[in-house]
Amino acid sequence: MKRIIIVGGGVIGLSIAFELVKKGCSVTLLEKGALACKASGAAAGMLGVHTETRGNPSMTSLAKESRDLFPDLAEELLHCSGVDIGLKQNGMIIPATTNREQHLLRGEADSPEGVSEHLRWLEERELREMEPSLSHSFIGGLSIPLDGNVLAPRLSEALSISAASKGAVLHEGTEVESLIMEGGTILGVNTSRGRLYGDEVVVAGGAWSQHILRRLGIVLDAVPVKGECISLVPKEGCLNRTIVTDDLYMVPKADGTLTIGATEQEGSFNEDVSAKSVSSLLARACTMAPELADAAWRKAWAGTRPKTSSRLPYIGRVPDVEGLSLATGHYRNGILLAPITGVLMADLLTDKDFERGLSHEYTCQWNRDHDSA
Known part of the structure; x- marks a missing residue:
């Protein structure tokens, strides 16, 4: 053996x-x-x-x-083990606010890789129907149906x-x-x-x-990269899919919470969470989904990941x-x-x-x- x-x-x-x-x-x-x-x-x-x-x-x-x-x-x-890992195959959306972002995301949907993965451009009306809590500043988004999350x-x-x-x-x-x-x-x-x-x-x-x-x-x-996240408890159905932009993600979990992240700080093993980071994450999340302003606070945390060039x-x-x-x-x-x-x-x-x-x-x-x- x-x-x-x-x-x-x-x-x-x-x-x-x-x-x-x-x-x-x-x-x-x-x-x-x-x-x-x-x-x-x-x-x-x-x-x-x-x-x-x-x-x-x-x-x-x-x-x-x-x-x-x-x-x-x-x-x-x-x-x-008897443990449910909370797998949610609920898809993701990358929303767009500009015509340039729309053009790039449409290109991803129309690429051979996008077609094989069932990526699809959502017009503004369809985005509103799928995620009504998102800000009206978004003009559409890229639907990624096969991705998801776990606890x-x-x-x-x-x-x-x-x-x-x-x-x-x-x-x-x-x-x-x-x-x-x-x-x-x-x-x-x-x-x-x-x-x-x-x-x-x-x-x-x-x-x-x-x-x-x-x-x-x-x-x-490889270098260590510190990342800070927060968790909220929004009202049921506030967000149904993971929403991802260049500087933020919001992940609805199987336990009803919403994980929001993440900051990045290269070279740090410090796992303290700063008030500045919490404030920034909350502000960006509430801008993207205004209903989150009424969500209950749960917690904040930090972790360090290894990043190669x-x-x-x-x-x-x-x-x-x-x-x-x-x-x-x-x-x-x-x-x-x-x-x-x-x-x-x-x-x-x-x-x-x-x-x-x-x-x-x-x-x-x-x-x-x-x-x-």
């Missing part, structure tokens, strides 16, 4: 653990804090293939494949319960201090609770992956280092890409003949400083 150590207990690490135990591996997952206590718990849970990956064909293809895994995954996790904390909870039920060992409060390496091969990890050995180590620590890898002289092309995640083995793989750099798409990342990493680590096209784009975003290794 292959022994796999996963470093990081966010949604990516948990998805990998779940898929690996289903393939008969011995899996130990190590998390410094509590499971899904960082970006995974702070995520809006959007499954926004077309809103989050526009202009990035490689990411769009991967995201579509992952989004399409969610219906079956939701049923599987409900059966294994992010529940997804991580369901994955953790399901993985554990199938034999994965999940250790919270266990910090990985360094990797054990001999002769170019990773043998295990040094942790705050002692040494642990395995056949493979997967680093899936999100924005904190860099801290572990630097000790091997591995530098990822290419906006592509790192998924795959580390060249020149035997026994070490990475699954990080998912930025705003950790929830969306969790299913496919778990499947790909499980296939990679258990099938020596695995030839799935983990393209060079996903495995070249690092540098090795041999002098410091």
